[in-house]
Amino acid sequence: MSQSMKNLLKVVITMVLSLVIGAIFILSIGENPIAAYGALLKGAFGTKLGIGTTIAGFTPLLLTSIAFAVAAQAGAFNVGVEGEVILGGITAAYIGIHWGFLPAPLLYLACFAGAMVVAAAWAFIPAALKAYYNVSEVCVTILMNTVALYIGSYLVSGPMSAGVATPQTDPVLVTIPKILKPSSANAGVFLAIIIVLIVIFMLYKTKWGYKIRTVGTNPEHADYVGIDAKKTFINAMLLSGMLGGIAGCIEVLGVHGYYLDGFAKDLGTNGMLAALIVKSNMATTPLMAFFLAVLKSGAMAMQQTTGVPKAIVDTISAIFIIIATMEFVIQIKGRRQKEQAAAVSSGEAPGTAPPVESEEKEE
Amino acid sequence: MGLMENLGKVFNVSLIYATFRASTPIIYAALCAAITQQANILNIGTEGIMLVGAFTAISVSYATGSWFLGVIVAMLAGAAIAMIMAVGHIKYNSEICAIGMGINLFAIAITKFLLNTLFHTNGNFSDPKIVPIPRVELSFLENIPVLNQLFNNWCFTEWFVILFIIILQFLFYKTVWGLRLRAVGQFPMAAETAGIRVNAVKYQAMLISGLIGGLAGAHLSLGYSAQFVENMTNSRGFMGVAAMYFGGANPVLTAVGCLLFGFADSVGARLQAYGFPAQFVLMMPYLVTVLVLAISMAIKLGAERKRESSLVTGDSH
Numbered sequence: 001m002s003q004s005m006k007n008l009l010k011v012v013i014t015m016v017l018s019l020v021i022g023a024i025f026i027l028s029i030g031e032n033p034i035a036a037y038g039a040l041l042k043g044a045f046g047t048k049l050g051i052g053t054t055i056a057g058f059t060p061l062l063l064t065s066i067a068f069a070v071a072a073q074a075g076a077f078n079v080g081v082e083g084e085v086i087l088g089g090i091t092a093a094y095i096g097i098h099w100g101f102l103p104a105p106l107l108y109l110a111c112f113a114g115a116m117v118v119a120a121a122w123a124f125i126p127a128a129l130k131a132y133y134n135v136s137e138v139c140v141t142i143l144m145n146t147v148a149l150y151i152g153s154y155l156v157s158g159p160m161s162a163g164v165a166t167p168q169t170d171p172v173l174v175t176i177p178k179i180l181k182p183s184s185a186n187a188g189v190f191l192a193i194i195i196v197l198i199v200i201f202m203l204y205k206t207k208w209g210y211k212i213r214t215v216g217t218n219p220e221h222a223d224y225v226g227i228d229a230k231k232t233f234i235n236a237m238l239l240s241g242m243l244g245g246i247a248g249c250i251e252v253l254g255v256h257g258y259y260l261d262g263f264a265k266d267l268g269t270n271g272m273l274a275a276l277i278v279k280s281n282m283a284t285t286p287l288m289a290f291f292l293a294v295l296k297s298g299a300m301a302m303q304q305t306t307g308v309p310k311a312i313v314d315t316i317s318a319i320f321i322i323i324a325t326m327e328f329v330i331q332i333k334g335r336r337q338k339e340q341a342a343a344v345s346s347g348e349a350p351g352t353a354p355p356v357e358s359e360e361k362e363e
Numbered sequence: 364m365g366l367m368e369n370l371g372k373v374f375n376v377s378l379i380y381a382t383f384r385a386s387t388p389i390i391y392a393a394l395c396a397a398i399t400q401q402a403n404i405l406n407i408g409t410e411g412i413m414l415v416g417a418f419t420a421i422s423v424s425y426a427t428g429s430w431f432l433g434v435i436v437a438m439l440a441g442a443a444i445a446m447i448m449a450v451g452h453i454k455y456n457s458e459i460c461a462i463g464m465g466i467n468l469f470a471i472a473i474t475k476f477l478l479n480t481l482f483h484t485n486g487n488f489s490d491p492k493i494v495p496i497p498r499v500e501l502s503f504l505e506n507i508p509v510l511n512q513l514f515n516n517w518c519f520t521e522w523f524v525i526l527f528i529i530i531l532q533f534l535f536y537k538t539v540w541g542l543r544l545r546a547v548g549q550f551p552m553a554a555e556t557a558g559i560r561v562n563a564v565k566y567q568a569m570l571i572s573g574l575i576g577g578l579a580g581a582h583l584s585l586g587y588s589a590q591f592v593e594n595m596t597n598s599r600g601f602m603g604v605a606a607m608y609f610g611g612a613n614p615v616l617t618a619v620g621c622l623l624f625g626f627a628d629s630v631g632a633r634l635q636a637y638g639f640p641a642q643f644v645l646m647m648p649y650l651v652t653v654l655v656l657a658i659s660m661a662i663k664l665g666a667e668r669k670r671e672s673s674l675v676t677g678d679s680h
Contacts, residue, residue: 025476029480077460077461129657129660133660133661133664134660135608135656135657135660136405136604136656138405138407138460139604139605139608139656140653140656140657142598142601143598143602143605143649143652143653144649144653146598146646146649147646147653150642150645150646151642153642154642154643157642273468276465309475309476309479309480311475311476312476314468314471314475314476315469315472315473315476317468318465318466318468318469318471318473321462321464321465321468321469322447322457322465322466322469325457325458325461325462325465326451326455326456326462327455327456327457
């Protein structure tokens, strides 16, 4: 079995396992898990609005999950994507409101460029601290998320406030066209898909991407062949920051049309979740982002029709990560194959050959 | 003149207790992270362990009317969560940050789920039937002005944390078990050769860490306040981890780091009354944490380089 098939199989097994554990939770509160999951699927795909909501949720998750995965390729654990989304969003809103002197196409570009620059600069801080002072980027990014949240909240309720009851800015002058009305899905989803394809191409087909992957998998080798590990690490984090910024920009220009306080809630966390489940594998991360988008968009419908609280969805996703980080599912499979291979080569019936050494070797 | 008066209102005697009060939950969290760090395990799940502890403490205290039982069960719940992490990390090779974040997300989700299903509320839960951790009244201090303000009416777990820091300091640096723990963290192969069962020590460290994390949560929900709020830990677990880095997993130095965050927090809360934007006040402890973390690591690295520079020619890693 090829490695990618094995990965996929592991993801499917983990998915089933976490859904089963979720079902046990649902049973324990006296509800029917099959009905609940059915309502969830129906909510996510049953109507045009449902499909639109799923796509609208998928767009930022795709970008934030890839943002996390890119940083992970260089060995960074970037929890700070959420802060990057927030600051990218507020920058896009500022440019979109105040730079009306630019013609529309340039204004679009300026919004995206501004969001990317500010978000990348934000990601530079933990990246440089890690590269040069060995400060845990996990800790710093988690703390900086809260700082970003308050910066956004301050700007939108103070200097940039539209002066209405909810903390939001004036509408931006350019917006990304909506698709599948009345949902908030927008053409940004196509942009996100194109950007993700470009990022995957950059990682696997360019020297620049090769450096990142080398630093992530074997920093000593990278050092030996003359790759500047610190610089490469920072580069990966900058790219991660830019992706977060783009996600924020699409949310502001596409979904809301203005900056709304708290719009980025959980976008970064869920993106990280999607990437963590598949160990930041670039090919399967988008699939996981889609799966989580389905869960999220169907959760509300499930809560309304069956009385199962939508917090169960977050519980299932968290169990999903916890199981997915462990290596045991595939180990059991690997051992069984080794047993069979040993049995075949020695001419015995399958199952009788004891897997004496395989266990120790895997340690 | 007016400024001096206002400064006097911000920096006065009561700020000392306010600082300590704000620091205590972070100190417990930091100790939870410190014990595993001694065994070279970065306990990112502190936040989640603490949140589960906070919820358990509230529910048990509400159901049984006993704060003590609440604290004990919270500690056990913390230990159970820590053991999931331990088994995942030690036995099944989970990346510690990944499973730690998984635990944190799980804690937020499961406490929210249980809040919905057990107490049928959303957001927060408080009830007169919740018995908080008692406060220690020292009647002989009542007539002494400053000392009374400083030391009277502390929560029981606030007194206990001082004792606890000393106990852990002793445990880490003056006992055989502490020596083994540090050996496992610093040089696992040598520890193995010396006959120490490395994984057993790691499990023990995680177990105790879980007990401490549960206590941290119980103190937060039953001592610091008397209610449960969704995600009430509010990054205190992560601040604890940062303080642990600051203090190099040494309990006393770690606690000093926590006091710094507590100080930023309480000064911030007071400045808010003078028209300082709320958001800047709220971000203060986080900003201070990042700064302190960066500075302390830079100093540490500088010291290491100095020590090595005369001996090693190449890269020290």
